[in-house]
Amino acid sequence: MTTKAKPIKKSSSARQLVPELKLRGRFIALGILLIPVLLSYRLGIVWQLLACILPVILTGTYREAHLDGDWFYTKFYMGFIPVSHDRCKLPAVVNIITTYGSGRAGWGTFFLLGPAWVLFSWVCDYLLPALGGTYEIWLETAKGKEVLAWTGNGEEHFQQNLDYLRSRTGADVRTR
Secondary structure: OOOOOOOOOOOOOOEEOOOOOOHHHHHHHHHHHHHHHHHOHHHOHHHHHHHOHHHHHHHHOEEEEEEEOOEEEEEEEEOOEEEEEEEEEHHHEEEEEEEEOOOOOOHHHHHHHOHHHHHHHHHHHHHOHHHOOOEEEEEEEOOOOEEEEEEEOOHHHHHHHHHHHHHHHOOEEEEO
């Protein structure tokens, strides 16, 4: 017999990592992206439904992370559907691991695959930082468990989240 995971309830003292998640803006962007699909009635209903997949994935892929009391919670959504979740106790965190991935498309990619691919990779980096942003923050517990706390492209948000997590955990910061 399988048991269903209990939903994470946020208390009034819960604090979300920055930038704060605003679903209203994502739903507005989804609506705007779906207008051309819904107006193209010549495609047929099957092709219209298939054409809706990419806008839903682009707008509905994000990571929600917040601290509530002595707990850190994270949940990853793809197409507005929760795919995975994780949590850890803040006093158990011994290291905060940061990574900087500079694997962006550059001139080599431009000459090899063309300008459209470079543009597409930049757009994906900024639209879907939950899938591979430039900056990452991981929490490592005393038992060796690593939890992805935050990923994104903004250095300012990275520093704010790092400072906040460091103040709440008292853990050492390491770079990978």
